[in-house]
Amino acid sequence: MATPLEIISGTATPRRTLEALGSRVRARRSALGLTQEQLAERSGVSxxxxxxxEHRGRATLKTVVEVARALGCDSDLDALFAKPAYRTIEEVVADGTEGKPRR
Structure with missing residues (x-):
C-alpha cells in the first residue's frame, strides 16, 4: 500500500495509490460502524x-463515487480536479469569468 508521502510526492504507482484508496474506504466504513453488506446496500454496489x-483497489470511477457518497465523502471528490486558483489579474481576465463564481 502506498504511504501518504508517496501519494503526495507522486512516487506511488497507480496500483499502490488505488490500494491505499481501498484501505481508506475500509477504514472509513469501519469507523462508521458499517458492515460491507450495509455499505454495499447504501451505495448500490455489490x-x-x-x-x-477495499482489498485490491479495483473499482470503476462510478463505484468510487457511489461509495464515497454513501460514506459521506462525496464533497472530497470536488477537490480532485479542482480548477487552480488564479495567480494574477491577467489570468482572471483571460479566463473570461471575471465576477462569476468559480466551480
Whole structure:
C-alpha cells in the first residue's frame, strides 16, 4: 500500500495509490460502524465489488463515487480536479469569468 508521502510526492504507482484508496474506504466504513453488506446496500454496489475496492483497489470511477457518497465523502471528490486558483489579474481576465463564481 502506498504511504501518504508517496501519494503526495507522486512516487506511488497507480496500483499502490488505488490500494491505499481501498484501505481508506475500509477504514472509513469501519469507523462508521458499517458492515460491507450495509455499505454495499447504501451505495448500490455489490458486496463483491466493494470487496474488490477495499482489498485490491479495483473499482470503476462510478463505484468510487457511489461509495464515497454513501460514506459521506462525496464533497472530497470536488477537490480532485479542482480548477487552480488564479495567480494574477491577467489570468482572471483571460479566463473570461471575471465576477462569476468559480466551480
Amino acid at each position: 458486496v463483491a465489488t466493494l470487496r474488490n475496492l
